[in-house]
Amino acid sequence: MAKSIDVVRTGLSDYANRGVFRGLDEKKSQNGSHAFTFWWLGSRPLEFTIDTAKSALIFKQILPNVASRSPLYSELKRFLKTRSDFELPDHRRIDPKRAEVLCINRNGKVSIGLKVKRNQYAYALNRLVNLVHELFVQLNDLHPDYMCENFDVPQE
Numbered sequence: 177m178a179k180s181i182d183v184v185r186t187g188l189s190d191y192a193n194r195g196v197f198r199g200l201d202e203k204k205s206q207n208g209s210h211a212f213t214f215w216w217l218g219s220r221p222l223e224f225t226i227d228t229a230k231s232a233l234i235f236k237q238i239l240p241n242v243a244s245r246s247p248l249y250s251e252l253k254r255f256l257k258t259r260s261d262f263e264l265p266d267h268r269r270i271d272p273k274r275a276e277v278l279c280i281n282r283n284g285k286v287s288i289g290l291k292v293k294r295n296q297y298a299y300a301l302n303r304l305v306n307l308v309h310e311l312f313v314q315l316n317d318l319h320p321d322y323m324c325e326n327f328d329v330p331q332e
Contacts, residue, residue, distance in 0.1 A: 180297045181210050184226045184233065187301040188212055196305075217312050218327040226297075232278060233300050234289030235308055240326050244281045248319060252286065253279055255314060259307055270307065275300040277307070 185202065192200040192214065199221070203211040208229030213221045223236040242249050256279050258264075260272045270277060274296040278289040288308060292300040316323050323329040 180228055180292075180295065181205070181226055183297040184210075184301055185212075187298060188214070188224070191305065217308070218329075220327075231292040231295075232289050233292060233297070233304050234278065234280075234287050235304070236287045237282075237285040238288055238308065239286035241284055241322075242281060242286045243284055248322060249281060249286070251318075252311075255311065256288070256307075268306070268310070270303045271299075275303055 188197065188200055191197045197214040197216045200212060200214045203213070209225050209227045212224045214224070215221055222238060225234050225236055226232070227234065239252070242252065256277045259268075259270045259277055261269065270290070274293050275290040276293065278287075278291055280287045280289075288304075288311070290300045290304045290307075312323075316329060320329070320331050324331050
């Protein structure tokens with residue numbers, strides 16, 4: 177458990193040191209879960225958790241206002257499912273032997289994460305950060321109204 181948290185902490189610190197994330201802050205562990213907050217991809221802080229009991233890395237409530245029966249949520253689930261396609265280049269694909277995509281919608285707030293397999297926490301962190309970045313690029317291209325309303329992204 178401590179080793180996996182250390183791997184994730186070091187990885188997040190590396191992103192912060194390179195200027196990808198801003199204001200990295202760590203919260204104390206609870207029930208096998210460890211939380212970090214930082215600014216990235218918008219004007220509000222993001223919460224990132226590592227749950228060692230469930231072997232999961234999760235961006236909690238990263239997408240607000242996404243109804244579970246909406247076309248946007250259906251598109252999101254389709255997009256996430258394709259991230260393990262062997263047609264994708266290695267640097268964009270999530271190897272299903274190493275991690276599995278998680279998508280949870282609770283009351284219109286979507287959390288996105290990876291279930292880590294075979295203790296591949298460094299790999300999963302890298303893949304998850306890339307996945308979320310790619311998702312935000314897609315949302316900016318295909319759903320600029322959503323991004324404007326929820327992330328203050330200009331519509332230009």
